[in-house]
Structure formats: C-alpha cells, structure tokens
Amino acid sequence: MPLDQARTELSTTEEARRQIEICNACRYCEGYCSVFPAITLQRSFSDGDITQLANLCHNCRGCYYACQYTDPHEFQINLPKALAEARTESWERFSWPGVFSGLFQKSGVALAAALIVGFAALFWAGQALRPESGEGFYAFLSHSVMIGIFTPAFLLPLLAIALGLRAYWREVGGAPVRLAYLVRAFREAARLKDLSGGVAGGCNFEKEDRYTNVRRWHHQAVMYGFLLCFASTGSATILHYVFDMPAPYGLFSLPKLLGIPGGVLLTLGGLGMAVLKTRGEKNLGASALWGGEMAFVLLLSFTGASGLALYAATGTALVGWVLPVHLGAVLAFFLTAPYTKMVHGFFRLAALVRNAQQT
Numbered sequence: 501m502p503l504d505q506a507r508t509e510l511s512t513t514e515e516a517r518r519q520i521e522i523c524n525a526c527r528y529c530e531g532y533c534s535v536f537p538a539i540t541l542q543r544s545f546s547d548g549d550i551t552q553l554a555n556l557c558h559n560c561r562g563c564y565y566a567c568q569y570t571d572p573h574e575f576q577i578n579l580p581k582a583l584a585e586a587r588t589e590s591w592e593r594f595s596w597p598g599v600f601s602g603l604f605q606k607s608g609v610a611l612a613a614a615l616i617v618g619f620a621a622l623f624w625a626g627q628a629l630r631p632e633s634g635e636g637f638y639a640f641l642s643h644s645v646m647i648g649i650f651t652p653a654f655l656l657p658l659l660a661i662a663l664g665l666r667a668y669w670r671e672v673g674g675a676p677v678r679l680a681y682l683v684r685a686f687r688e689a690a691r692l693k694d695l696s697g698g699v700a701g702g703c704n705f706e707k708e709d710r711y712t713n714v715r716r717w718h719h720q721a722v723m724y725g726f727l728l729c730f731a732s733t734g735s736a737t738i739l740h741y742v743f744d745m746p747a748p749y750g751l752f753s754l755p756k757l758l759g760i761p762g763g764v765l766l767t768l769g770g771l772g773m774a775v776l777k778t779r780g781e782k783n784l785g786a787s788a789l790w791g792g793e794m795a796f797v798l799l800l801s802f803t804g805a806s807g808l809a810l811y812a813a814t815g816t817a818l819v820g821w822v823l824p825v826h827l828g829a830v831l832a833f834f835l836t837a838p839y840t841k842m843v844h845g846f847f848r849l850a851a852l853v854r855n856a857q858q859t
C-alpha cells in the first residue's frame with residue numbers, strides 16, 4: 501500500500517504515534533520543549549503515552565519549522581498538528597457529560613454570543629425581582645439571586661473537570677502525586693517555560709522563522725489576569741461573609757486592587773492571543789477547532805472588558821445595563837469551561853505533574 505494511502509487510514513492517535521516514533525529516531529529537536537526529552541524515555545508508545553505527550557505540547561511550532569521531514573518529504577512530519585489533534589480528541593474523550601463534548605469547539609463563536617445575550621437578557625429581566633433595600637450592585641440584582649445562580653454554575657463545571665482529570669490520570673498511568681512533583685509542575689506552568697521554544701528568543705508561532713516571545717507574554721497576561729480576577733472575587737466573598745462588608749468596594753480595596761489589573765491583563769492578553777491566532781498558520785494546529793479556540797479567547801477578553809466597564813459605570817444608571825452583560829459573560833464562561841480550551845490549563849498541569857514523575 502502506498503505510504504500516503506496508509507497514512508490517511510490512521511486514527512488521530514496512530515498518526516501521532518507514527519510521527520513520535522520518527523522523532524524518537526531523529527531527536528534533532530531534543531532541546532525544544534518537554535515533549536522531546538519525554539519521547540526519548542521509551543521505544544514504544546501506548547495510547548496513554550500519546551495522550552500524555554500531546555498534553556505536554558504547547559503548540560509553539562518550533563519543531564515544525566526546524567524539521568527536515570515536513571511536506572513534501574515522504575515522512576510528512578507535522579508534529580504540532582498531530583499532537584494538537586490528539587490533545588483535543590483526548591479532551592473530548594474525557595469530557596463529562598460526553599453529550600456536550602465538541603459542542604463549543606465546533607460552534608464556539610455562535611454559542612458564546614448566544615449564551616452571553618441569553619444570560620444577559622435573563623439577568624436584565626431578573627432585575628424586576630430586586631429588593632427595595634438593595635445597595636450597590638444589589639440595588640439592581642438581589643444577592644440571593646446571584647448566589648443561587650453562580651454557586652452551582654461554578655461548582656458543577658469544576659466537578660466535570662475533576663472527573664475528566666481523573667480519567668486522564670488513569671489513562672496516562674499516573675502514580676500517587678508527591679509534593680515535589682506538584683511544586684515542579686506549578687513552577688513550570690507559572691513560567692510557561694515551554695513557550696520559550698527552548699531558545700532564548702522564544703517560539704515560532706507567529707511568523708515562521710522569526711523567534712518571538714509575544715505568544716508567551718500574551719498567554720501569561722491571560723493566565724495571571726484570570727488568576728487576579730479569581731482572587732478578586734474570592735477576596736470580595738471573604739469581605740462579604742466574614743467581615744460583613746458587601747460590595748461595591750472602593751479603589752483601594754483588595755477586590756479592586758486585584759480585579760482592575762486582572763481585568764486589564766485578561767482583556768489585552770485575550771485580544772493579543774486572538775490577533776496571534778489570525779497570524780499563525782492554521783494547518784499547524786487542530787484546524788477544525790480554530791473557531792472554537794478563537795471564541796474562547798474572545799470570550800475571556802470580553803469577560804475582562806465587561807468587568808472593567810462595570811467598574812467604570814459604578815454609581816450611574818448604566819449599571820442596570822452593564823451588570824447583566826458582565827454577569828452573562830461570566831456565566832457563559834463558567835458553564836462552557838469544561839468543553840472549551842479552558843480545560844487545557846488543567847490537563848496541561850496534570851501532564852506537567854506526570855512529566856515530573858517520569859523525568
């Protein structure tokens with residue numbers, strides 16, 4: 501059978517395995533990222549090994565532009581794409597409940613827009629139930645309505661992601677987790693070490709042979725922006741329930757000191773990632789999922805921007821319009837999180853912990 505025909509009959513996992521075995525013989529890209537040292541640990545690769553390697557990859561694309569076996573060579577190596585497809589297939593396999601898997605990835609932009617508009621309309625209508633005595637944001641939407649909606653909307657997606665991580669850990673043959681593995685994994689995730697492309701100048705995501713750290717910086721802005729926003733919400737919850745200090749909070753309060761820089765980083769980082777996605781070559785990623793990934797970064801950016809707009813509108817009648825939009829965006833983000841690119845953060849961290857156990 502001709503090589504081309506044989507290749508088109510391979511499953512996503514088999515195609516990734518074929519390319520990884522060639523890379524294991526070649527080893528030219530050994531210093532690029534965590535994937536290649538992990539490949540060299542073994543001679544044969546189970547399905548679980550492929551899942552682990554796929555989730556270690558950052559899709560920086562450095563190995564593709566360095567490779568002498570890309571198309572038109574008969575090996576047809578395109579490791580960033582093969583690993584991206586194996587990775588997204590693993591997320592769909594681990595997603596719970598499975599009926600939602602792939603939904604956002606395939607119709608992301610339309611779904612995100614519909615959810616934001618739908619939820620915003622519900623929150624806007626919910627203002628009719630506001631209590632007479634409410635203050636600040638609670639003059640527009642009662643505290644109990646917000647808690648009643650957001651508590652399950654936060655906990656259920658977390659449960660879905662936890663079940664997915666358990667399935668991942670079983671498939672990759674993970675051992676009991678020691679503190680040292682966690683520390684190493686968190687340290688590498690915090691630095692986004694592998695987005696450096698293994699060289700000081702960064703990776704090739706944006707413009708082929710041009711090495712750049714731009715993607716790493718934007719990714720860090722999104723990650724730290726999200727964490728700051730999360731910490732802001734957490735601090736506001738503590739102030740409300742422990743110190744009986746309900747919102748809104750002043751400029752020099754902890755929720756604002758964390759939330760404003762977080763919102764700025766999330767908004768700008770998300771926009772930057774969106775621009776980079778338009779510049780990167782689609783065929784070096786899971787091209788069928790490009791729209792879903794774009795919808796995810798835009799949803800993140802919009803959530804940050806609507807949070808900043810809400811802060812700017814505080815004290816004015818505009819809050820009645822901006823608050824439902826922001827809450828609609830946050831709710832859309834939470835509820836879709838187990839089925840969007842958001843899960844890559846969790847699986848990537850799990851892959852780094854597993855890699856720490858192995859190397």
Ligand code: SF4
Nearest residue numbers: 523526527528529567
């Ligand atoms: S991507 Fe190409 S150059 Fe790099 S290790 Fe694999 S086969 Fe070798």
Ligand code: SF4
Nearest residue numbers: 533557558560561563
């Ligand atoms: S795309 Fe980047 S992160 Fe992925 S295997 Fe290649 S060099 Fe490593």
